Amino acid sequence: MAAPSLTPSTADPARPAPPRTAGPPPPGGRLAREVRRNLTAHGFLIGAVICFAVFSWYPMIREFALAFQKTGNGGTSWTGLDNLETVYHDPAFWQAWRNTLLFTLLALVLGFAVPFVTAIVVNEFRHGQGFLRLLVYLPVMLPPVASVLLFKYLYDPGYGLLNELLGVLHLPERQWLQDPDLSMLSVVIASTWMNMGGATLIYLAALQGIPGELYEAAELDGAGLLRKVWHVTVPQTRLILSLMLLMQVVATMQVFVEPFLLTGGAGPEGSTTTVVYLIYQYAFNFNNYGAAAALGLLLLVLLAGFSAAYVRLSRAGDE
Template identity: 80%
Template sequence: MSAPTLSTTTSKEPRDTELHGDRPRPSGGAFTKHLRRNLTAHGFLIGAVICFSLFSWYPMVREFVLAFQKTEDGQTTWAGLSNLSTVFNDPAFWQAWRNTLLFTALALVLGFAVPFVVAVVLNEFRHAQGYLRLLVYLPVMLPPVASVLLFKYLYDPGYGLLNEILGLFGLPAQQWLQDPDTSMLSVVVAATWMNMGGATLIYLAALQGIPGELYEAAELDGAGLLRKIWHVTIPQTRLILSLLLLMQVIATMQVFVEPFLLTGGAGPGGSTTTVVYLIYQYAFNFNNYGAAAALGLVLLVLLAGVSAVYVKLSRAEDD
């Protein structure tokens, strides 16, 4: 009676093992099969890592090294903190930071608020939304040089459109880009128009994700337009608002293109000299790459601190 039992058991074990996959497979064959199946994905991943290494990570490491080096007569030596001392003792350093902070403050007032208001207005339209989005995003698609030429025409003190409009109301013409009192504001207006399209579309996407029942409940409570925006729209888009606020601060602290093309970089009396333009001057006008790297390192540390504060505040709100 035991012989059939033994033969039956031995005949079922291989079959059950094959069905349930309990038999261990060679690790080398499984790894090779897995590698072949994901070869395309690994190829794209390796390409991305190489691109980031060459164009992002290596320049950052190289900048950190250059900040503590000095090159004279083809000889590179360690300079310690002398590059940082050169930067901090330069009077243009503090002027550049004042201008950069002023640009950031004005850009937050205009470049952060205006796209949100435009998105709220566009969200109320029920027809031709696609054409309106294209119209708003069109300045972003224009080359910066073309946009700058447009604003140079608008700001021209002789035949500029803005002075022509002022003349219709009997107001005196203004030196928009030539006056230190108005040059920075003029640059901020141009930069806002050139870059507001992307933020507007992001805000618009966030607004369209808000449930309509919240607005209906607010209307039943007697809330007007401003109260609905304050109690419904802003709380529902708080995450997007805070994220774009951080991105706006980082982008405006690194402003270079608009002042450089509109006012030549420095502007009248140095009124539009920014930190990044001062880095450009150190590197390409003064051939002092150590000082340029040191100033870039200072900017990097400051922006990293701002990002760390944002992350900490975000985690505190989530908790």
């Protein structure tokens, strides 16, 4: 019998092989893997940036330049502040601003309060909320032209439904779109109905996030409906209300579709001429693109200043 060997065998199964250590990754390997992994996301991001650059940022930069230029004979020339002076001395300039501010104030009274009240009413229903949300949002899904045709029928002085109702109530008929004193209010009512669905759903989502214990505590304290709305609902939705107020002011200051389709833009005695409609006239009726860009620049500066001041005051109030 052979004597056991004192030298361990390299093939001894009792001794595991030493672990194999991986070498350092090649330079740039991790970055390449990350890029490949997120290639789809980067592709969508680049596409969005290109769309914003082509359809949003470039027109804004072009408007800044065009506001100080004059177009004609197939070229452009710098004119300094001449376009701003042209716009400022236009008799329709101040009337357009007054009409726009009037539309904004009326839209805040109706278009800001009505969606919030509607959301509170819908939130009280325990059944059929899905149908009610669809019903409220339905006007937003309709094409603007269809909605305007509907309101033109309602406002018609001859066979309109509103005048029919006034006749049933033995009240005098109204020239809703032909009367300078009623034309802007009629446009605001139509605009509120056409655009209130989105705001109502946003308010409704905010209301459903309020804890029910707060309302129960208010009821134990003897609070009625109005006190619960004022002391519970409004404070709990203050952030959403502030954001929607800012968005509505910015949107209503740029109103164009409703007065353009309902009253032809200017309206009786220029009562519905807005700033954006005046921009449209300068560009497409007078072929004065420099003046249109100058007026658009004034509107942009005003809205940017208002937004900055509003955000600053809101932050100061929160602190």
